[in-house]
Amino acid sequence: xxxxxxxxxxxxxxxxxxxxxxxxxxxxxxxxxxxxxxxxxxxxxxxxxxxxxxxxxxxxxxxxxxxxxxxxxxxxxxxxxxxxxxxxxxx
Amino acid sequence: xxxxxxxxxxxxxxxxxxxxxxxxxxxxxxxxxxxxxxxxxxxxxxxxxxxxxxxxxxxxxxxxxxxxxxxxxxxxxxxxxxxxxxxxxxx
Amino acid sequence: xxxxxxxxxxxxxxxxxxxxxxxxxxxxxxxxxxxxxxxxxxxxxxxxxxxxxxxxxxxxxxxxxxxxxxxxxxxxxxxxxxxxxxxxxxx
Amino acid sequence: xxxxxxxxxxxxxxxxxxxxxxxxxxxxxxxxxxxxxxxxxxxxxxxxxxxxxxxxxxxxxxxxxxxxxxxxxxxxxxxxxxxxxxxxxxx
Amino acid sequence: xxxxxxxxxxxxxxxxxxxxxxxxxxxxxxxxxxxxxxxxxxxxxxxxxxxxxxxxxxxxxxxxxxxxxxxxxxxxxxxxxxxxxxxxxxx
Amino acid sequence: xxxxxxxxxxxxxxxxxxxxxxxxxxxxxxxxxxxxxxxxxxxxxxxxxxxxxxxxxxxxxxxxxxxxxxxxxxxxxxxxxxxxxxxxxxx
Amino acid sequence: xxxxxxxxxxxxxxxxxxxxxxxxxxxxxxxxxxxxxxxxxxxxxxxxxxxxxxxxxxxxxxxxxxxxxxxxxxxxxxxxxxxxxxxxxxx
Amino acid sequence: xxxxxxxxxxxxxxxxxxxxxxxxxxxxxxxxxxxxxxxxxxxxxxxxxxxxxxxxxxxxxxxxxxxxxxxxxxxxxxxxxxxxxxxxxxx
Amino acid sequence: xxxxxxxxxxxxxxxxxxxxxxxxxxxxxxxxxxxxxxxxxxxxxxxxxxxxxxxxxxxxxxxxxxxxxxxxxxxxxxxxxxxxxxxxxxx
Amino acid sequence: xxxxxxxxxxxxxxxxxxxxxxxxxxxxxxxxxxxxxxxxxxxxxxxxxxxxxxxxxxxxxxxxxxxxxxxxxxxxxxxxxxxxxxxxxxx
Numbered sequence: 045x046x047x048x049x050x051x052x053x054x055x056x057x058x059x060x061x062x063x064x065x066x067x068x069x070x071x072x073x074x075x076x077x078x079x080x081x082x083x084x085x086x087x088x089x090x091x092x093x094x095x096x097x098x099x100x101x102x103x104x105x106x107x108x109x110x111x112x113x114x115x116x117x118x119x120x121x122x123x124x125x126x127x128x129x130x131x132x133x134x135x
Numbered sequence: 136x137x138x139x140x141x142x143x144x145x146x147x148x149x150x151x152x153x154x155x156x157x158x159x160x161x162x163x164x165x166x167x168x169x170x171x172x173x174x175x176x177x178x179x180x181x182x183x184x185x186x187x188x189x190x191x192x193x194x195x196x197x198x199x200x201x202x203x204x205x206x207x208x209x210x211x212x213x214x215x216x217x218x219x220x221x222x223x224x225x226x
Numbered sequence: 227x228x229x230x231x232x233x234x235x236x237x238x239x240x241x242x243x244x245x246x247x248x249x250x251x252x253x254x255x256x257x258x259x260x261x262x263x264x265x266x267x268x269x270x271x272x273x274x275x276x277x278x279x280x281x282x283x284x285x286x287x288x289x290x291x292x293x294x295x296x297x298x299x300x301x302x303x304x305x306x307x308x309x310x311x312x313x314x315x316x317x
Numbered sequence: 318x319x320x321x322x323x324x325x326x327x328x329x330x331x332x333x334x335x336x337x338x339x340x341x342x343x344x345x346x347x348x349x350x351x352x353x354x355x356x357x358x359x360x361x362x363x364x365x366x367x368x369x370x371x372x373x374x375x376x377x378x379x380x381x382x383x384x385x386x387x388x389x390x391x392x393x394x395x396x397x398x399x400x401x402x403x404x405x406x407x408x
Numbered sequence: 409x410x411x412x413x414x415x416x417x418x419x420x421x422x423x424x425x426x427x428x429x430x431x432x433x434x435x436x437x438x439x440x441x442x443x444x445x446x447x448x449x450x451x452x453x454x455x456x457x458x459x460x461x462x463x464x465x466x467x468x469x470x471x472x473x474x475x476x477x478x479x480x481x482x483x484x485x486x487x488x489x490x491x492x493x494x495x496x497x498x499x
Numbered sequence: 500x501x502x503x504x505x506x507x508x509x510x511x512x513x514x515x516x517x518x519x520x521x522x523x524x525x526x527x528x529x530x531x532x533x534x535x536x537x538x539x540x541x542x543x544x545x546x547x548x549x550x551x552x553x554x555x556x557x558x559x560x561x562x563x564x565x566x567x568x569x570x571x572x573x574x575x576x577x578x579x580x581x582x583x584x585x586x587x588x589x590x
Numbered sequence: 591x592x593x594x595x596x597x598x599x600x601x602x603x604x605x606x607x608x609x610x611x612x613x614x615x616x617x618x619x620x621x622x623x624x625x626x627x628x629x630x631x632x633x634x635x636x637x638x639x640x641x642x643x644x645x646x647x648x649x650x651x652x653x654x655x656x657x658x659x660x661x662x663x664x665x666x667x668x669x670x671x672x673x674x675x676x677x678x679x680x681x
Numbered sequence: 682x683x684x685x686x687x688x689x690x691x692x693x694x695x696x697x698x699x700x701x702x703x704x705x706x707x708x709x710x711x712x713x714x715x716x717x718x719x720x721x722x723x724x725x726x727x728x729x730x731x732x733x734x735x736x737x738x739x740x741x742x743x744x745x746x747x748x749x750x751x752x753x754x755x756x757x758x759x760x761x762x763x764x765x766x767x768x769x770x771x772x
Numbered sequence: 773x774x775x776x777x778x779x780x781x782x783x784x785x786x787x788x789x790x791x792x793x794x795x796x797x798x799x800x801x802x803x804x805x806x807x808x809x810x811x812x813x814x815x816x817x818x819x820x821x822x823x824x825x826x827x828x829x830x831x832x833x834x835x836x837x838x839x840x841x842x843x844x845x846x847x848x849x850x851x852x853x854x855x856x857x858x859x860x861x862x863x
Numbered sequence: 864x865x866x867x868x869x870x871x872x873x874x875x876x877x878x879x880x881x882x883x884x885x886x887x888x889x890x891x892x893x894x895x896x897x898x899x900x901x902x903x904x905x906x907x908x909x910x911x912x913x914x915x916x917x918x919x920x921x922x923x924x925x926x927x928x929x930x931x932x933x934x935x936x937x938x939x940x941x942x943x944x945x946x947x948x949x950x951x952x953x954x
Contacts, residue, residue: 045286046179047309048188049365055938056330057875075224086190088137088219091924092868092931092942096222097139099177104227104286105364109311112365119328123365127229127309128179129291131187133166136923138946140729146301147694148238182287183231183294183305195864195923196728200948203729210692214729218866218946220928228361230370237483239420257406268372270319270401273469274413274476274487278404279321281359310361313369315348318468320491322547329512377409377468378546382493385547392510396547400411400491402473410543412552419665421602439588450554452501452583455651456595456658456669460586461503463541492543495551497530500650502673504820511785559591559650560819564675567820574783578820582593582673584655592816594825601756603693621861632827634774634856637742638686638749638760642859643776645814674816677824679803682832683907684855685916712952723918725865725947733950734867736905741773741832746857764775764855765907766837768915770894777911784876833910840911847874851911 045101046085046128047108051121052095070116078111099128136192137176137219138199142212143186161207169202190219227283228267228310229290233303234277252298260293281310318374319358319401320381324394325368343389351384372401409465410449410492411472415485416459434480442475463492500556501540501583502563506576507550525571533566554583591647592631592674593654597667598641616662624657645674682738683722683765684745688758689732707753715748736765773829774813774856775836779849780823798844806839827856864920865904865947866927870940871914889935897930918947 055064078084086099102108112123146155169175177190193199203214237246260266268281284290294305328337351357359372375381385396419428442448450463466472476487510519533539541554557563567578601610624630632645648654658669692701715721723736739745749760783792806812814827830836840851874883897903905918921927931942 045288047287047364048179057877058330072224076226079224079226087222087225088139089222089928091218091220091866091928092944094932097217097219105229105309106227106311108309109362109364113367125309125365126188127182127287127290127307128188129182129288131178131180133163133170134178135167135170136925138728138924148240149694180291182229182291183307185295196866196946197864197948199946200726200728204731216729216946218924218927218944220925230361239422254406258408261406261408269404269407270321271404271473273400273402273411273473274489276477279399279401308370309364310370311364313360313362315345315352316360317349317352318470320469320546331512378411378491379409379493381491382544382546386549398491398547400469400472400489402470412543421604436588440590443588443590451586451589452503453586453655455582455584455593455655456671458659461581461583490552491546492552493546495542495544497527497534498542499531499534500652502651502819513785560593560673561591561675563673564817564819568822580673580820582651582654582671584652594816603695618861622863625861625863633859633862634776635746635859637684637746637855637857638762640750643854643856672825673819674825675819677815677817679800679807680815681804681807682834684833685907709952713954716952716954724950724953725867726950728946728948734945734947742775742855743773743857745855762855763916764833764836764853764910765916766834766910768906768908770891770898771906772895772898775910786876837908837910841913847913853911 045103047100047102048126048128049098049100049108049112050090050095050124050126051098051115051117052093052123053117053121054094055120067116074114074116083107083111136194138191138193139217139219140189140191140199140203141181141186141215141217142189142206142208143184143214144208144212145185146211158207165205165207174198174202227285229282229284230308230310231280231282231290231294232272232277232306232308233280233297233299234275234305235299235303236276237302249298256296256298265289265293318376320373320375321399321401322371322373322381322385323363323368323397323399324371324388324390325366325396326390326394327367328393340389347387347389356380356384409467411464411466412490412492413462413464413472413476414454414459414488414490415462415479415481416457416487417481417485418458419484431480438478438480447471447475500558502555502557503581503583504553504555504563504567505545505550505579505581506553506570506572507548507578508572508576509549510575522571529569529571538562538566591649593646593648594672594674595644595646595654595658596636596641596670596672597644597661597663598639598669599663599667600640601666613662620660620662629653629657682740684737684739685763685765686735686737686745686749687727687732687761687763688735688752688754689730689760690754690758691731692757704753711751711753720744720748773831775828775830776854776856777826777828777836777840778818778823778852778854779826779843779845780821780851781845781849782822783848795844802842802844811835811839864922866919866921867945867947868917868919868927868931869909869914869943869945870917870934870936871912871942872936872940873913874939886935893933893935902926902930 075084075087083100083102084098085101088097090096100108112118166175166178174191174193175189176192179188181187191199203209257266257269265282265284266280267283270279272278282290294300348357348360356373356375357371358374361370363369373381385391439448439451447464447466448462449465452461454460464472476482530539530542538555538557539553540556543552545551555563567573621630629646629648630644631647634643636642646654658664712721712724720737720739721735722738725734727733737745749755803812803815811828811830812826813829816825818824828836840846894903894906902919902921903917904920907916909915919927931937
């Protein structure tokens with residue numbers, strides 16, 4: 045089941061450079077693992093913004109919340125979820 | 136090059152049923168042709184709304200505007216375009 | 227799986243009284259049937275507004291869209307869907 | 318009498334981990350006690366957000382404000398209350 | 409129990425002058441009856457706008473919705489209801 | 500002359516508990532004095548929010564601004580003022 | 591006492607050219623009379639919009655509402671009123 | 682002196698095809714004349730929308746309003762004007 | 773040439789009382805000098821808010837930006853500029 | 864290919880004067896280099912705001928994001944990108 049998810053990131057300013065690098069590395073690893081197992085289907089950068097649009101393919105709402113709230117950057121994100129259904133014109 | 140496009144449809148109320156059916160058929164044919172040639176990559180229905188999110192893969196802004204403004208439903212749509220770039224975490 | 231759905235109704239002004247009454251009767255019957263089969267779990271009137279908040283319990287996004295877009299009043303509604311997950315404090 | 322309440326949480330960043338854990342434990346206990354006595358009828362997590370929708374069943378506005386302003390997380394919440402009435406289609 | 413209610417009126421343009429006058433007379437009579445029985449406690453005109461702020465004193469949400477949805481102008485109004493509680497500084 | 504005033508409070512986080520208590524005491528005393536002299540006609544708590552709606556009865560705009568900007572909590576408030584006129588239906 | 595008033599005009603489309611011309615002439619005469627008697631102190635066109643910012647100098651809220659609601663274009667206007675006070679830096 | 686102007690067009694639905702074609706021809710001629718005399722410096726189509734961003738180079742606010750309000754499509758446009766100044770980084 | 777300018781001030785919380793007093797004194801002197809030379813034509817306090825509406829009379833956009841960005845409080849202000857033109861009804 | 868880009872800057876308050884000066888110098892050099900190579904076609908100051916509108920001419924979305932996210936001030940900016948197409952009236 046598909047969801048469009050917009051994530052806007054505001055990095056905390058009180059982290060050291062090393063802490064920030066580590067945080068972003070954990071975020072990347074977390075995302076790429078979910079991409080590999082197919083649940084994080086698409087991730088695109090919104091041009092000019094520290095934000096992305098992603099498409100998730102999961103079993104239900106609970107699973108999606110679990111994945112999103114598990115993001116290392118979750119405390120520093122504003123997230124909006126749009127549930128998607130099959131479009132009648134889709135081939 | 137990718138763009139996320141949101142389309143909200145407000146059908147005119149002064150069309151006959153036959154005219155509406157014909158209009159929607161033209162829209163569907165137009166969309167499916169572009170899906171077949173790969174430029175209209177994705178189309179999803181936004182749950183509960185007469186609206187969709189789509190992803191277009193085109194050469195440039197001009198081509199995208201040409202495709203969108205050519206939609207039979209274009210005069211009855213509110214469209215918002217978000218240019219997408221490659222995300223650093225994308226595998 | 228649960229969704230919170232807000233529905234704002236704007237009745238068309240060009241229907242006769244009889245047509246309006248019939249439309250609303252079909253809407254009520256449609257809603258009550260779904261309430262009886264458990265998929266439309268809750269429906270509350272928003273005080274002072276021709277609008278309601280409802281909770282749906284369905285299998286997935288597609289089913290929800292099918293139910294909502296099948297509403298007799300669907301063409302005269304503005305609908306917003308919020309997917310719900312289990313809250314960690316819920317007993 | 319029913320109210321739909323949306324609560325968006327922004328945790329303060331200057332608390333220690335222990336303080337945060339204690340605060341959240343108090344919040345959970347407070348919520349579960351009200352769920353047990355029936356006044357906090359429903360609580361759902363909004364997918365992807367540190368926010369919830371809840372339904373309260375209380376005698377009047379004053380009681381609701383007392384319950385909400387007594388939440389341990391109240392100083393770190395943005396709350397919006399929508400009064401609900403019985404819907405004519407409700408079975 | 410108190411509620412602050414904002415009502416914005418948009419009169420339909422397809423009524424005759426006589427119909428409009430009659431509608432407004434019914435609205436005025438309806439309002440004044442509720443003012444006399446104390447449930448419509450306050451009504452003020454918002455300067456420069458065809459809108460008012462009112463304070464209602466009723467037993468519960470259902471009663472308020474019944475009163476508001478019974479307004480002759482209800483189909484031509486946008487209404488927002490804010491539930492009010494006793495303020496700790498109120499003497 | 501009447502005004503509806505909405506006040507949203509965001510307490511500073513860098514005050515000690517004692518300082519906060521003192522600040523709130525001064526605010527309460529200031530408000531109650533104005534309530535006693537009739538200029539602060541009404542004050543209601545907005546359910547679920549650290550905010551209030553108040554009605555002021557003063558001679559003119561300047562006097563209202565003087566009263567509002569003199570509030571001990573003024574630096575920590577977002578205030579919106581709506582001038583009120585007599586409603587034609589008011590009895 | 592001063593107020594800043596923004597007026598956005600949306601002319602009805604079902605008036606004849608003659609009716610529109612007459613309406614605008616009445617509006618102009620009404621405005622110029624109030625300018626001459628000093629209550630309509632300033633009127634500026636907002637560049638690119640069928641809208642104006644005006645400054646009124648009147649005794650109280652009621653008088654302002656009377657003037658504004660008496661505008662021939664009042665039924666075709668969206669008006670917002672901001673009460674003004676003396677600025678401490680004003681010379 | 683430069684201004685950025687956004688124009689959103691909503692064509693009236695009660696014009697005949699011929700009337701619409703004539704209106705758009707007049708608009709195009711009007712725009713191209715101003716482009717030739719240098720006052721309408723830039724005009725770009727906003728991708729996916731019946732809207733444009735333009736840059737005007739005129740002597741003052743009055744001249745800009747005269748040009749914009751003279752647009753044949755002016756009654757069917759929502760226009761927003763942003764005054765521009767020289768940027769300190771501009772080479 | 774006239775512009776309406778709205779300025780909303782948010783004073784920084786990390787200045788000492790003396791620094792704040794000095795900053796505000798510089799702001800007042802700056803404003804009063806421009807009022808004396810006629811470029812800052814009007815300044816009004818928005819009732820209940822640490823904000824003002826002002827009218828500037830300057831030669832062009834660049835001059836206005838120079839004056840506004842030179843305000844001692846500029847770094848602590850949110851400013852919105854509306855270009856004004858002569859109104860056809862202005863006497 | 865053209866894009867209109869709005870950039871709103873909020874400088875961090877915890878930098879020393881020297882650090883701020885250096886940061887702004889890097890930003891100016893970065894911008895002027897792109898202006899010289901033609902990719903940063905236009906840059907205008909929005910009157911009264913620490914913000915600019917710019918026009919970029921680049922090959923695709925990815926290149927634009929690379930340029931924008933490489934701005935020294937990028938972490939302190941809110942950026943919105945509008946893709947532009949050729950306007951049918953453009954001469």
